[in-house]
Amino acid sequence: MTHSGDVGRVRNEVSGVIEGLVVQAGVIHGGVHIHQPVPENAWRSRLIMTPILSMPRDSVAFTGRQEELQDLIDSATSVGSAPVRSGLFAVDGMPGVGKTAFAIHAAHMLADRFPDGQIFLPLHGHTPGQRPVDPAAALASLLAATGVDASAMPVGLDDRAALWRHRMTGRIVLLLLDDALSHEQLRPLLPGSDKCVVLITSRRRLEGIDDLNPISLGVLTQGQAATLFSRLSRSREDDPDALAELMELCGYLPLAIRLLAGRRRHHPSWTLRYLVTKVARTKDRLSELRAENLAVASAFQLSYDDLAPEQQQLFRSLGLHPGTDIDSYAAAALDGGPVDTTADRLDALYTDNLVDELLPGRYHCHDLIREYARALTRDDPAEDNDLALDRLLGYYLHCATSAGSQLPDHRADKALPPLPTGHLPDRLPDLETADSARGWLDSEHVNISACLSRVAPNQPVRSLYLADAVQPHLEFRGHWALAFAMQHTALDAIRSTSGKREIGVALTNLGRMQRRTGHHREAEQSLTEALAIHVQVGDELGQANALANLGTARARLGNYTEAADNFTRAKELYERLGDQLGRATALKDLGEVQILVGDYDTATETLTLAHATNIAAGSRRGEANVLIGLGRIQYLTGDHSKATETLNRAYALHSESGGRLDEANTLVALGRVHYLTSEYRLAEEAFTTAHEIYTDLGHRHGQAAMYKNLGRVRRVIGDVSAAVTLLTRAHDLHVETGDRNGQAEVLNDLGQLEKDRGHLPEATDLYGQALKLTLETGSLPQQAIALEEIGRCRVDSGHVSEGAGHLREALGLYRQLGLPEATSLAAFLDSLSTRPHR
Numbered sequence: 021m022t023h024s025g026d027v028g029r030v031r032n033e034v035s036g037v038i039e040g041l042v043v044q045a046g047v048i049h050g051g052v053h054i055h056q057p058v059p060e061n062a063w064r065s066r067l068i069m070t071p072i073l074s075m076p077r078d079s080v081a082f083t084g085r086q087e088e089l090q091d092l093i094d095s096a097t098s099v100g101s102a103p104v105r106s107g108l109f110a111v112d113g114m115p116g117v118g119k120t121a122f123a124i125h126a127a128h129m130l131a132d133r134f135p136d137g138q139i140f141l142p143l144h145g146h147t148p149g150q151r152p153v154d155p156a157a158a159l160a161s162l163l164a165a166t167g168v169d170a171s172a173m174p175v176g177l178d179d180r181a182a183l184w185r186h187r188m189t190g191r192i193v194l195l196l197l198d199d200a201l202s203h204e205q206l207r208p209l210l211p212g213s214d215k216c217v218v219l220i221t222s223r224r225r226l227e228g229i230d231d232l233n234p235i236s237l238g239v240l241t242q243g244q245a246a247t248l249f250s251r252l253s254r255s256r257e258d259d260p261d262a263l264a265e266l267m268e269l270c271g272y273l274p275l276a277i278r279l280l281a282g283r284r285r286h287h288p289s290w291t292l293r294y295l296v297t298k299v300a301r302t303k304d305r306l307s308e309l310r311a312e313n314l315a316v317a318s319a320f321q322l323s324y325d326d327l328a329p330e331q332q333q334l335f336r337s338l339g340l341h342p343g344t345d346i347d348s349y350a351a352a353a354l355d356g357g358p359v360d361t362t363a364d365r366l367d368a369l370y371t372d373n374l375v376d377e378l379l380p381g382r383y384h385c386h387d388l389i390r391e392y393a394r395a396l397t398r399d400d401p402a403e404d405n406d407l408a409l410d411r412l413l414g415y416y417l418h419c420a421t422s423a424g425s426q427l428p429d430h431r432a433d434k435a436l437p438p439l440p441t442g443h444l445p446d447r448l449p450d451l452e453t454a455d456s457a458r459g460w461l462d463s464e465h466v467n468i469s470a471c472l473s474r475v476a477p478n479q480p481v482r483s484l485y486l487a488d489a490v491q492p493h494l495e496f497r498g499h500w501a502l503a504f505a506m507q508h509t510a511l512d513a514i515r516s517t518s519g520k521r522e523i524g525v526a527l528t529n530l531g532r533m534q535r536r537t538g539h540h541r542e543a544e545q546s547l548t549e550a551l552a553i554h555v556q557v558g559d560e561l562g563q564a565n566a567l568a569n570l571g572t573a574r575a576r577l578g579n580y581t582e583a584a585d586n587f588t589r590a591k592e593l594y595e596r597l598g599d600q601l602g603r604a605t606a607l608k609d610l611g612e613v614q615i616l617v618g619d620y621d622t623a624t625e626t627l628t629l630a631h632a633t634n635i636a637a638g639s640r641r642g643e644a645n646v647l648i649g650l651g652r653i654q655y656l657t658g659d660h661s662k663a664t665e666t667l668n669r670a671y672a673l674h675s676e677s678g679g680r681l682d683e684a685n686t687l688v689a690l691g692r693v694h695y696l697t698s699e700y701r702l703a704e705e706a707f708t709t710a711h712e713i714y715t716d717l718g719h720r721h722g723q724a725a726m727y728k729n730l731g732r733v734r735r736v737i738g739d740v741s742a743a744v745t746l747l748t749r750a751h752d753l754h755v756e757t758g759d760r761n762g763q764a765e766v767l768n769d770l771g772q773l774e775k776d777r778g779h780l781p782e783a784t785d786l787y788g789q790a791l792k793l794t795l796e797t798g799s800l801p802q803q804a805i806a807l808e809e810i811g812r813c814r815v816d817s818g819h820v821s822e823g824a825g826h827l828r829e830a831l832g833l834y835r836q837l838g839l840p841e842a843t844s845l846a847a848f849l850d851s852l853s854t855r856p857h858r
Contacts, residue, residue: 072137084244116275145201203228252281339393343467414442524553538720578760578797644673724753
């Protein structure tokens with residue numbers, strides 16, 4: 021009751037809920053409903069004595085989500101205590117991820133903790149053929165469920181919400197609000213009691229409710245997906261490989277699994293392999309993921325229809341993106357809009373659970389959603405889609421080139437002339453430092469590879485440039501298989517459409533990756549062809565690059581004379597071009613060949629010059645690589661202390677850059693010093709770590725070398741069986757890669773094993789095979805070892821005169837090479853004078 025402004029008059033105003041038999045009011049505002057107090061008592065009686073039970077039945081096939089379930093149950097039973105201050109829990113996730121099934125399953129697990137009832141209310145935020153439930157209508161249903169009959173139902177939204185909160189006061193009720201559209205739809209439905217728990221499911225992340233506890237569901241794991249399919253399809257077929265492939269085709273999405281399991285259940289003659297073939301071969305995978313009037317595509321369509329037109333356009337653009345994830349810069353390039361606007365639209369798609377945010381600002385589409393988005397682009401003009409991909413390719417090429425220019429050892433004089441820059445977004449990522457450039461390349465190299473594969477047939481020249489721009493980073497990080505595939509794709513695209521210079525660059529890049537991955541013969545062929553093209557077009561830088569890589573391939577094949585000639589010619593070309601880094605690398609590689617043939621004095625001079633050249637060029641990585649070579653000479657000539665010092669300096673320099681191949685190469689050299697100084701445990705640790713890195717990189721030459729070194733360690737500590745296994749693996753890999761010097765080394769090691777076991781004829785045969793290979797390759801150190809061991813076997817067999825002849829040849833080589841083995845071998849030869857000759 022209030023007083024009016026007129027003197028002597030009183031005006032009665034009422035609003036809200038009025039209970040009692042008599043009400044006097046001059047003005048009655050809308051929304052007031054007058055009713056008897058009896059229904060209140062009746063309602064209280066019914067609520068206390070008859071709990072409200074409207075929860076749907078639980079699914080007996082529910083699978084997985086144990087961690088999320090336990091977190092929810094623990095939180096729901098500790099509402100009010102830190103850190104769980106609110107009883108509101110929102111389960112969100114992409115369409116078809118199983119939000120409702122999860123919430124219902126959790127509700128049944130929590131049921132005994134809510135004696136006053138468990139209420140399920142569908143809000144139809146994304147139900148085909150139904151409009152989302154109006155909050156007032158939803159409140160009417162909730163009030164009716166709690167005993168308010170139609171005649172006592174308030175009319176307005178606010179009054180119904182007030183009555184709902186009043187009815188829930190002091191009650192211990194679990195409320196499940198399923199498929200909510202927005203926080204506006206939800207807010208009036210939330211009870212005020214701190215004893216109630218509310219579970220909400222929504223495709224959207226409900227960021228507008230402050231005290232909400234979010235639970236985001238992802239897809240199932242492979243094992244969970246397989247279990248769910250088996251339960252639903254009732255399949256007992258034992259074909260785990262086919263089942264795993266089928267779950268991958270379903271994207272591990274529960275809705276897709278459920279629909280496909282239903283089809284399998286009603287087609288008992290369908291095998292798992294048949295289903296895999298059926299789903300995989302279709303151009304429209306989503307068309308197979310359906311059953312009756314349910315389909316995965318329909319679930320996606322409802323979410324898409326809720327988007328604003330500009331968000332729909334961006335969503336379709338994401339379907340064109342060939343990669344696995346995207347940031348706002350690449351999305352802006354693809355969509356053709358400003359970066360900040362695109363970032364806001366990506367965030368809106370994230371809110372609607374159509375993309376996931378992997379890292380701040382980086383988003384990912386589920387496979388099936390991306391396929392759905394790609395299907396939508398078929399209705400867009402083809403020229404618009406082509407322009408979008410063209411903008412994306414231009415963006416990646418510009419940024420990859422810019423990032424590459426910031427990396428250590430970047431060579432400004434490129435074999436390819438610059439291309440004009442196309443359309444770019446209004447802002448670009450920060451690529452001003454080596455760290456930011458390396459970080460961008462780390463994030464984008466898989467996307468760049470996917471983009472190249474998509475556009476290479478139509479844009480061969482730009483694809484070649486893109487592959488060329490990212491190759492140094494891929495090599496440094498050890499992504500050799502990816503770099504190999506990209507160069508192969510670029511070459512296939514460029515061969516029939518472009519000039520010889522571009523083909524020569526593509527062949528050089530491919531040959532470089534072929535020799536990196538141990539395909540030395542194939543590399544020699546590619547690089548020989550590349551060299552001929554570069555000579556034909558007069559491209560001296562292209563010639564130098566091809567020669568440098570050709571020399572490495574030939575060194576691996578044991579063609580040391582040709583390899584040394586290639587490196588020398590490359591060095592001279594780089595000198596003429598003023599390319600200090602190229603010259604330093606060619607000198608280092610030439611020094612390595614000189615080590616292999618045992619010319620240690622010349623190798624020391626060459627590597628010392630390479631070291632100074634790298635310092636002048638500012639290449640700390642190149643400096644470290646040269647130190648490894650110098651350290652090798654030191655331990656090969658018996659100066660183990662100096663070698664350790666040199667190699668530790670190399671390791672410290674390589675640690676600054678973080679290159680995995682560099683780390684492995686340094687560990688190998690340090691491991692050799694440990695081996696030669698009888699520190700076998702330390703040697704084995706170093707070789708094992710290096711082997712793991714080489715295996716990750718796909719570096720077959722490195723793997724073979726580590727099998728060899730580990731086999732040597734096993735031999736000297738007496739584990740003959742393991743030594744034979746490891747050395748045999750090393751030999752087989754060296755045969756596969758065509759590394760004849762590597763084969764000779766292993767044959768010498770296997771011969772030593774047979775000699776240790778007293779099998780002199782077998783040992784002599786193995787040493788003989790090694791000697792034949794070293795005579796072909798010109799590797800004097802291994803030739804000396806083979807000659808010495810053949811001689812010792814013949815001496816031990818009683819053929820002293822014949823054996824002494826081999827030993828004298830070996831001694832001559834040791835003295836020529838300046839190796840410490842000469843001293844002990846000379847003493848052994850002197851001792852033979854007392855033995856009877858035959």
